[in-house]
Amino acid sequence: MSVSKSIKRRLSTLIALIMILGSLSSLAYAEESPLRLAKEDLQQEAASKIMPEVKEDLEKEDIVEVLVYMKDQVDTTNVAEATRKAVSMKETAYKTRLMVRRAVVEALQDKAERTQFNLLKYLEQEKAKGNVIEYDSHYIVNMVYVKAKADVIENISYRSDVAKIYKNKTHKREPVIVEEVEVSPEADNELEWNIERVKAELAWDLGIDGTGAVVGQLDSGVDWTHPALQNKWRGYNPETGETDPSKNWFDPVYGASLPADSDSHGTHVMGTMVG
Incomplete structure (x- = not known):
């Protein structure tokens, strides 16, 4: 009887130990499961940011070129509208347009500078290690061009400030086929319809052909370095290369x-007149 009781006690103890160990294992699994699920979710989110073409390159190439599209982008329409509302009604339409343009550009530059800072810092560190070949920041679209090893590209996909990673594609334009045209060495003596319409030939008959005339304009300005206009500007001496804007240029804006x-x-209008 004592042997039977001893065996029963041992069996009871063994069963209890198995139950305790089973409970501990279940608790450990229960604690591990959320962590594992969170890790899987993070991996899936990172993978979804990488475009299929980039994934193909990551599998085949050691070095990959991509465009990293940042999550935070400027709403240029809102910036433009807010600036227009803030501009004084006294401003001209042209001045308003310039102020809106400047506000949009500054907003784009500021957004890129702030949101790309940490990514650029990481890329610079990896470049020092030889893992990044080159990178370049852009602000019109808030993105960064990156040419780097596959591991770097994959690490970037885990960043919370990155929205998508696109392949840096090269687009080539189809060659333009130019047909050969026989050109006559002699100029066409017929007047253009607009010259004939204003009876310019009557002025020519009087010896008035525009030689020595000085023309001016009030417009957005003139690019005096334009090849078709530079030597026509009265304030430029082509022999010495010197300029004299006095009485030859005035910018009130x-x-x-x-x-x-x-x-x-x-510049276009001035080119029509004297170019």
Whole structure:
């Protein structure tokens, strides 16, 4: 009887130990499961940021070129509208347009500078280790060009400030086929319709052909370095290369000392007149 009781006690103890160990194992699994799920979610989120073409390159290439699209982007429409509302009604339409343009550019630059800071710091560190070949910051679209080893690209995908990673594609334009055209060595003596319409030939008959005339304009300015206009500007001496803007240029808006064009329209118009 004593042997039987001893065996029973041992069996009871063994069963109790098995139950305790089983409970501990279940608790350990229960604690590990959320961590494992969180890790899997993080991996899936990171993988979803990498475009399929980039994934193919990561599998085949040692060095990959990508465009890292940042999550935080500027709403340029809102910036433009807010600036227009803030601009004084006394400002001209042209001045308002310039202020809106400047506000949008500054907002884009500021956003890129702030949101790319940590990523650029990481890339610089990896470049020092030889893992990054080159990188370049862009602000019109808040993104960073990166040419680096696959591990670096994969690490970037885990960043919370990164939205997508695109392949840096090269687009080539189809060659333009130019047909050969036979050109006559003699100029066409027929007047263009607009010249004939204003009866310019009557003025020519009087010896008035525009030689020595001085023309001016009030526009967005003029790019005086334009090849078709430089030698036509009265304030430029082609023999010495010296300029004399006095009585040959006046900028009441920006006060530029030499002819400049903020919009290219004025240069186009001046080219029509004397170019």
